[in-house]
Amino acid sequence: MKLTSKLAVLFVLLAIVPLSLVSFLSYKKHRQTIEQETINRLVSTTILKEAAINLWVEHAGNRIHMLASRPVIRKYAAVLASRDPADPEYREVVRSILEEHLKPTIEEEKGFLELFILRDSDGLKLASSDEKQEGRYRESEPYFVEGKKRTYVQNTYYSQTLEQAVMTIGTPIKDKEGNLIAVLAGHVNLAGMAEIMLQSSGLSLSEDNYIVNKFNFFVTEPRFGEGYALKKTVHTDGVKACIAGNNGVGFYNDHRGIPVIGAYRWMPEQELCILAEVEQAE
Numbered sequence: 001m002k003l004t005s006k007l008a009v010l011f012v013l014l015a016i017v018p019l020s021l022v023s024f025l026s027y028k029k030h031r032q033t034i035e036q037e038t039i040n041r042l043v044s045t046t047i048l049k050e051a052a053i054n055l056w057v058e059h060a061g062n063r064i065h066m067l068a069s070r071p072v073i074r075k076y077a078a079v080l081a082s083r084d085p086a087d088p089e090y091r092e093v094v095r096s097i098l099e100e101h102l103k104p105t106i107e108e109e110k111g112f113l114e115l116f117i118l119r120d121s122d123g124l125k126l127a128s129s130d131e132k133q134e135g136r137y138r139e140s141e142p143y144f145v146e147g148k149k150r151t152y153v154q155n156t157y158y159s160q161t162l163e164q165a166v167m168t169i170g171t172p173i174k175d176k177e178g179n180l181i182a183v184l185a186g187h188v189n190l191a192g193m194a195e196i197m198l199q200s201s202g203l204s205l206s207e208d209n210y211i212v213n214k215f216n217f218f219v220t221e222p223r224f225g226e227g228y229a230l231k232k233t234v235h236t237d238g239v240k241a242c243i244a245g246n247n248g249v250g251f252y253n254d255h256r257g258i259p260v261i262g263a264y265r266w267m268p269e270q271e272l273c274i275l276a277e278v279e280q281a282e
Contacts, residue, residue: 035261038204038278039249042263045201045209045276046247050265052196057153057270060111060188061169065151067105067115068173068184073097077173077182080126081119094127094134102129113162113187117173118144120180133161138185143170147183155271156190156219158230165190165219165230190229194220197274206279208254212239214271224256238262242273251280 067073076093083090102115106129116128123139138144146152147170154168170185197209197220211219216235218228225232237252242264254260254277262277 038261039263041201041203042261042276042278043249046263046265046274049196049199049209049274049276050267053193053267053270053272053274056192056196057167057188060167060186061151061153061171063105063109063111064115064169064184064186065171067101068171070101073101073184074173074175074181077117077126077184078175080117081182097127098129098131102127111189111192113164113166113189115184115186118147118170118183118185120148120182123183126182141168141170143168143185144183146170147185148172148180153270156213156230159187162187167193190219198223204278204282206260206282207276208260208278209274209276212242212273212275214243214273216243219272222255236262238264238275238277239273242266242275 076097079093080090080097083093085091097117105115106112112129114128114130114133116130116133117126118124118138119126123137123141123144125134125136125138128134141154143152143154146154149172151169151171154170156165156167158164159166167188167190168185169188170183172180173182173184175181193211197211200207200209208223210222212234213219213230216233216239217230218225218232218234219230221228234255236254238250238254241248241250243266245266245268247265249261249263251259251261254262259280260277261280262275264276265274266272267274
């Protein structure tokens with residue numbers, strides 16, 4: 001009986017040791033496979049969202065440029081730049097620009113918060129879809145200074161006037177000879193960018209995609225947070241690596257302190273960082 005018991009124990013051990021080894025190797029392999037699949041998906045997400053955001057910005061820039069190229073806009077802008085605001089024709093031209101061009105464009109596009117025309121000499125707002133803004137000066141704003149030369153995109157910033165985050169595009173209005181008449185500019189509604197980031201693959205319950213600027217501020221709302229855009233900063237390892245100009249993947253704690261697998265991608269033209277994360281626990 002003692003020999004039988006010993007043999008039984010030996011057979012059990014001989015069975016358990018290889019089985020345990022195989023189980024461990026199988027677990028390790030499957031864990032690595034899941035990790036790699038997750039990483040691949042997150043990296044693909046950042047690449048696709050970067051492409052979508054670039055197209056979104058390009059579309060907004062093209063829309064501003066096309067509006068500034070309308071012959072009637074050129075004609076009206078020339079009148080505004082050369083007449084006194086007290087002139088009855090001046091006010092009639094302002095009304096025509098607003099009712100026939102600026103306001104209809106905002107209603108059709110849903111992507112602009114305000115469209116306005118700036119005098120080329122000093123950045124005075126000659127006409128604006130938000131009539132309360134007329135008469136204000138924007139001579140030092142990059143979208144005006146650079147917008148006199150070309151279609152220029154001023155990256156995301158917090159507008160004190162609008163009390164929200166915006167991106168502003170400026171473009172020159174020129175006559176037939178190519179002489180500068182004025183600058184057409186538009187505050188772009190970042191809701192479009194937020195919608196791009198909210199689109200999920202649906203493959204993860206904890207997936208979170210958001211954008212951070214070069215000053216560590218959230219630009220779009222993270223899935224697990226509210227009221228963060230340009231009001232709260234984030235300093236995770238993923239954000240730090242991304243703001244340094246890198247694209248990559250990391251295992252780190254997110255803005256809530258929860259361990260995640262994160263992919264990050266730096267967008268140099270917009271000076272923005274795209275992050276896609278999934279909780280490690282999931």
